[in-house]
Structures are given as structure tokens and as C-alpha cells.
Amino acid sequence: MKQKLGLLAALIIFLAILGWAFYPKPFDVDIAEIHVGNFERTIEESGKTRLKDRYVVSAPVAGRLARLTVREGDVVRAGQVLALLWPAPPPLLDERRLQEQSEQVAAAEASVARANASLQKSELVLSQAEADLRRNESLAARGFISPIQIENTRLTVQQKQREREVSAQERNAARHQLAQLRIALQRSSGREPLAKQAVAVTAPSGGQVVKLRQQSEAVLAAGANLLDIGDPSAIEVIVELLTEDAAQIKPGALGTLSNWGGPATLQAHVRLVEPSAFTKVSALGVEEQRVNVVLDIRSPPEAWRALGDNYKVDVTIPVQSATKVTMVAVACLFPSGSRSALFVLDHGRVRTEEVELLARNGREAWIKTSLAAGTKVIAYPPAGLKEGDRVNVINTQ
Structure with a gap:
């Protein structure tokens, strides 16, 4: 009999241990509270300063x-x-090209000599024609030559004068061409004098x-x-925002500038949202449509005198605000169908409560719910947590 009782007791203990081992353990969780406060949704992005003009x-x-x-x-x-x-120096030429230019100068010098000889010949012919005219005029005065012969002699003198003028022009043209070739040779050989006027x-x-x-x-x-x-004292801030964020910002909107290196947070306001966007590839390789938003600094100049051109700043622009609204930490929300939901702590267990999400920022969410302020909810719900599960609170946010 005693042996049977011993076996029964051992069996009961074994079953108790087995049940305890397979009994669901409570989830270790953090909790937060629903509270009433002032909600603000902002757009935050890094920007940089630039000169206005x-x-x-x-x-x-x-x-x-x-x-x-x-x-x-x-x-x-x-x-x-x-x-x-100053005038730029000419390009360097090889020896062959320099020799060609030297030969061109020599040919131009020969052309000048030929033009000089032609001019001298024209002057001699003109002198002879003028002497013939004087002699014929003397003979005509005594009646030895007819007036027609005198007229022909005068026409000959005029013709020789024109020929002399042509020879003189040809000599001038040859001289100018020679001067041009000499200048080109000086530039190519590096012997050109420096320009006097810059x-x-x-x-x-x-x-x-x-x-x-x-x-x-x-x-x-x-x-x-x-x-x-x-002018370093006239500085503006430019920030590249996603177009869906920029569409919520209007000129005149207030903003703040932080993490610029100074001790104070600077006040600013939006002056311009540029009308045209551009495509920019993010660090993850994703193409994004962004637009430049320009802000003017409203804080006194002595507060940001250390700012210079192209300095980095963090820009924060509020786009939505509300006072005395029901809020909860964003980490407490999870999707439930087409809505959002919370896990409410109820006597060591959790129950699911759906809420209406009105707005959210990076830390808190503005919700519409029947839950009262101070209600404890689960933050960062662990995977597998469901309605009715037991929880063990390890931290309160």
C-alpha cells in the first residue's frame, strides 16, 4: 500500500513539473501611459547656410x-x-613650322624690295612724262605743237601719276604684310615683348x-x-525637403535652427518654397523628388555672428499643432486591419483596444479613444503577444 502511495505522489509531482514547464510564461514588457498634452508635428532636415547676394x-x-x-x-x-x-602667350610651334614662318618673312622682304623697285620705276617714268609736258608747253607757246598734242601729253602725265600711286600702295601693302609675318614669327619664337596694357x-x-x-x-x-x-552678415538657410513635406509648408511659417555650433537655438521663418523640384538619389540609392525651401534668420545678428557661408544647420519646421489632446507614444501603436490599436494592461494581462490615429510625429501620436489619461499600455509590443496574454512589467517609460 505504501509503495502505491509513493508511486502516486511521484506521478503527481512529475505531472505538476510537466505542466509548469509547458505553461505559457508571461511576456516581459515595457509600459507607457496615455496622457493629455500639446501635440506638434514637425519636419526636420539638415540644411546649410548661403549668402543672400x-x-x-x-x-x-x-x-x-x-x-x-x-x-x-x-x-x-x-x-x-x-x-x-594679360594677353595669353601663343602656342609653341615645332622647328619645321618656325622655319616655314622664317621663309615667309624672307619672301615678304623680297616682295617689299620688288615693290620699292616698281615704285622707283614709276617715279622715273612720271618724271620723264612731266619733263615732256614742260617741253611741249614751251613749244606750243611758240606755235610749233598743236593743242591736241599738248592735251595728250597732259593725259600721259596723269596716267603716270596714277601708276605711281598704285606702286606706292603696293609697296605699303607689302610692308604691312612683312610686319605682320615678323610679329607672328616673334610670337611663335617667344621673342614678343610683353603687352603694355592689361x-x-x-x-x-x-x-x-x-x-x-x-x-x-x-x-x-x-x-x-x-x-x-x-556680405557675410546677409545669410539665409536653404534646405532640401521631400516634395510631400514641402507641400505642407507655406511662406511665413516659423522654424528653428539647431546644431549649428552655437549655444542657442535660432529662430527663422520660411521666405520661399521654390516652385520647381529636382530629383536626388538618397544614400540608399532611391530616387527622391526634393525642392529647395529658403529661410531667413530672425534671431539678432549677434546671436549667430559665428555662422558663415555653407555652414550645416538642422532645420525644424512645425506643420501641425494642437493643445490639450490625447496622446500616446508612437512605440505603443500597432496596425489592426485598417486602423491602429493598443495593448492595454489589465490586471497582469493585455487586451486589445482600437484607436483612431489623427496625427503622429517621431515620438508621439495624437489619438482619438475612449481610454482615459493615465491608462497603462504596452510599449514596443513583443512578437507573439496577443489578447489575454500575461505580461511581466520590467520598465515604465
């Missing part, structure tokens, strides 16, 4: 730029000479040199950028 000074003509004497941070006045442009590049407006794009001496094309001028 930036003047990019460029080379008006192609040429050789002398080394700039201005430095970044220098204050300049309108009309101040910033750079000098083109001065002046400042279009007063301000401060904020960036040097070309400082050292160099040969530049027309339109090459040299430096940027602007």
Missing part, C-alpha cells in the same frame, strides 16, 4: 591671369581692381571675399570664375 567675378576675356593679391576674408569696395589679365577685373559690389576659385597665375578662357564676393 553672391557675386561671382569672372574673366571678361581670355588671357593670362596675374597672381591674385586679395585673400579670402579681405574686404573690397565696388570698383576695386581685383585681378589683371585688362583690369574690378569688384562689381562692395563686400568680403568669401572664396577664391583661382589664385595662382594661369591662362584662362573667357568666363572663367576667379572669386566670390558677398
Whole structure:
């Protein structure tokens, strides 16, 4: 009998241990409370500063730029000479091409000599014609030559004068061509004297040199950028927002600037939402449509004097707000069909409560529910948690 009772007791203990082992354990959970407060939904994005009025000074003509004497941070006045442009040196030629140009100069010198000889010949012929005219006029005065012969002699003199003028023009043309070829030869051989006149590049407006794009001496094309001028005290903020976020922002909307390096959070307002968007590839390789939003800083200048051009700032722009509304942490919500739901803590177990999600930001959600403020709900519901499960609270948010 005692042996049977012992076996029965052992069986009961075994079954108890087996039941305890397979009995569902409570889930370890964090809890949060539903509360009433002020809700605000914001758009947050990193932006950068830029000068409101930036003047990019460029080379008006192609040429050789002398080394700039201005430095970044220098204050300049309108009309101040910033750079000098000299004529660019000619391209180098090989020995064969130089020899060809030398021969062309020699041929031009021969053409000048030939033109000089032709001019001298024309002058001699003209002198002879003028002597014949004087002699015939003397004979005509005594009646030895008819008036027609005198007229023919005069026409001959006029013809020789025109021929002399043509010879003189041909000599001048030959001289100019020779001079042109000699200049080309000097440029090609590097013996050309430096130009006496340079083109001065002046400042279009007063301000401060904020960036040097070309400082050292160099040969530049027309339109090459040299430096940027602007007023560091006139700064705006530009931020690239997703188009679906930018559509909720209107000019005049208030914003804040943080994490810019200074101790204070700066106040700003939206001045412009640009009308045209652009495509940008995100860090994950996804194409996004973004648009530039421009903000003006409203805080006193002494509060952000350390800000410069192209500095990084974090921009926060509120787009929705409400006071004294029911809120809960976003981490407490989970989808339930087409709506959202919460796990409510009820005497160590959970029950599901559907709510209407009105709005949300990165931390809290504005909800419509019959649950009272102070109701405890599950935060970060673990996978597998369902209606009626037991829970063990390990942390309260």
C-alpha cells in the first residue's frame, strides 16, 4: 500500500513539473501611459547656410591671369581692381613650322624690295612724262605743237601719276604684310615683348571675399570664375525637403535652427518654397523628388555672428499643432486591419483596444479613444503577444 502511495505522489509531482514547464510564461514588457498634452508635428532636415547676394567675378576675356593679391576674408569696395589679365602667350610651334614662318618673312622682304623697285620705276617714268609736258608747253607757246598734242601729253602725265600711286600702295601693302609675318614669327619664337596694357577685373559690389576659385597665375578662357564676393552678415538657410513635406509648408511659417555650433537655438521663418523640384538619389540609392525651401534668420545678428557661408544647420519646421489632446507614444501603436490599436494592461494581462490615429510625429501620436489619461499600455509590443496574454512589467517609460 505504501509503495502505491509513493508511486502516486511521484506521478503527481512529475505531472505538476510537466505542466509548469509547458505553461505559457508571461511576456516581459515595457509600459507607457496615455496622457493629455500639446501635440506638434514637425519636419526636420539638415540644411546649410548661403549668402543672400553672391557675386561671382569672372574673366571678361581670355588671357593670362596675374597672381591674385586679395585673400579670402579681405574686404573690397565696388570698383576695386581685383585681378589683371594679360594677353595669353601663343602656342609653341615645332622647328619645321618656325622655319616655314622664317621663309615667309624672307619672301615678304623680297616682295617689299620688288615693290620699292616698281615704285622707283614709276617715279622715273612720271618724271620723264612731266619733263615732256614742260617741253611741249614751251613749244606750243611758240606755235610749233598743236593743242591736241599738248592735251595728250597732259593725259600721259596723269596716267603716270596714277601708276605711281598704285606702286606706292603696293609697296605699303607689302610692308604691312612683312610686319605682320615678323610679329607672328616673334610670337611663335617667344621673342614678343610683353603687352603694355592689361585688362583690369574690378569688384562689381562692395563686400568680403568669401572664396577664391583661382589664385595662382594661369591662362584662362573667357568666363572663367576667379572669386566670390558677398556680405557675410546677409545669410539665409536653404534646405532640401521631400516634395510631400514641402507641400505642407507655406511662406511665413516659423522654424528653428539647431546644431549649428552655437549655444542657442535660432529662430527663422520660411521666405520661399521654390516652385520647381529636382530629383536626388538618397544614400540608399532611391530616387527622391526634393525642392529647395529658403529661410531667413530672425534671431539678432549677434546671436549667430559665428555662422558663415555653407555652414550645416538642422532645420525644424512645425506643420501641425494642437493643445490639450490625447496622446500616446508612437512605440505603443500597432496596425489592426485598417486602423491602429493598443495593448492595454489589465490586471497582469493585455487586451486589445482600437484607436483612431489623427496625427503622429517621431515620438508621439495624437489619438482619438475612449481610454482615459493615465491608462497603462504596452510599449514596443513583443512578437507573439496577443489578447489575454500575461505580461511581466520590467520598465515604465
